[in-house]
Amino acid sequence: MKKLILRLLGKSPTSEASGRKKGDIVTAPLSPEKAQLLTDTEQPTNPLGQKAEQEKLDPPQFMVGIAQSVGRQREVNQDSVFAFSSTLASNTTRIPFGLYLVADGMGGHQHGEVASEIAVRVMGESILRNLYLPLVNPKNVAPTQSLQEIMQKGVMEAHQAILSKTPDGGTTLTACMLLGRQLTIAHVGDSRAYHIDMDGTLTQLTRDHSLVRRLEEMGQITAEEAQVHPQRNVLYRALGQGEPFEPEIESHRLPSSGFLLICSDGLWGVVPENKLTEVIASNQSLQTMCQRLVRLANEAGGPDNISVILVRVAE
Numbered sequence: 001m002k003k004l005i006l007r008l009l010g011k012s013p014t015s016e017a018s019g020r021k022k023g024d025i026v027t028a029p030l031s032p033e034k035a036q037l038l039t040d041t042e043q044p045t046n047p048l049g050q051k052a053e054q055e056k057l058d059p060p061q062f063m064v065g066i067a068q069s070v071g072r073q074r075e076v077n078q079d080s081v082f083a084f085s086s087t088l089a090s091n092t093t094r095i096p097f098g099l100y101l102v103a104d105g106m107g108g109h110q111h112g113e114v115a116s117e118i119a120v121r122v123m124g125e126s127i128l129r130n131l132y133l134p135l136v137n138p139k140n141v142a143p144t145q146s147l148q149e150i151m152q153k154g155v156m157e158a159h160q161a162i163l164s165k166t167p168d169g170g171t172t173l174t175a176c177m178l179l180g181r182q183l184t185i186a187h188v189g190d191s192r193a194y195h196i197d198m199d200g201t202l203t204q205l206t207r208d209h210s211l212v213r214r215l216e217e218m219g220q221i222t223a224e225e226a227q228v229h230p231q232r233n234v235l236y237r238a239l240g241q242g243e244p245f246e247p248e249i250e251s252h253r254l255p256s257s258g259f260l261l262i263c264s265d266g267l268w269g270v271v272p273e274n275k276l277t278e279v280i281a282s283n284q285s286l287q288t289m290c291q292r293l294v295r296l297a298n299e300a301g302g303p304d305n306i307s308v309i310l311v312r313v314a315e
Contacts (some may be wrong), residue, residue, distance in 0.1 A: 071298065118165060
């Protein structure tokens, strides 16, 4: 199994001759040394070089909590979530796997709740079919594509399914796939993924595809102005909306022990980052922390649907 994953992480990009179309994502193969680091499940250190103060999980695994609310100002829940955690542990193999998706149907479009559900269903099925099932296959048949190409394919399948089944629908999609020490993110829209270190440091891993974020990046408005801008909910990139379509896809080695937070803007838009880290630092159960985050969003007025997935990163 470990050899299979090393081959997958070190896979060369699909060539033009083998069917890669113009515009498809190109991923460079990892060296054996880098691939080995990504499958290493020994306890990492925090930025100060000290062992993270978190109980070690044996076998390595991804534990998850989920919470959702329609909010206090909406009648329909247009958010959809998908969470899948698995561990294969034997005498020779110790590989944790996780797939976590948040999709926020666009309220300004018809059938946003249909679009978000299609997105997580199609994306989830695609990743499990093209990556997870080959990994657990006793024949150890390696997938034919790299991790980023597999994520790209899943997003595009979801996009095409939305265009086909609900042409007027649109949705964000933030997908986080964990394999050993590897984190691969596919992202479209303004849902977010964060990593929270054991020392409470919060790092945003995704970039909002919103008009105000673009204006902020161009220096035309400040962060404070962006928070109250009348067009702060306008997206320039979303599933089911227009062609051509390009998701952002990135791969990282997990920075350290800690937590991965995936959420819709119903949470991050009304709950400050210091409150997010305060709840996660409380060291309560994952489910309790998710429920507390949702409660904070509702106490702040609950202007939108709220979805939260909190993953404890394997050590």
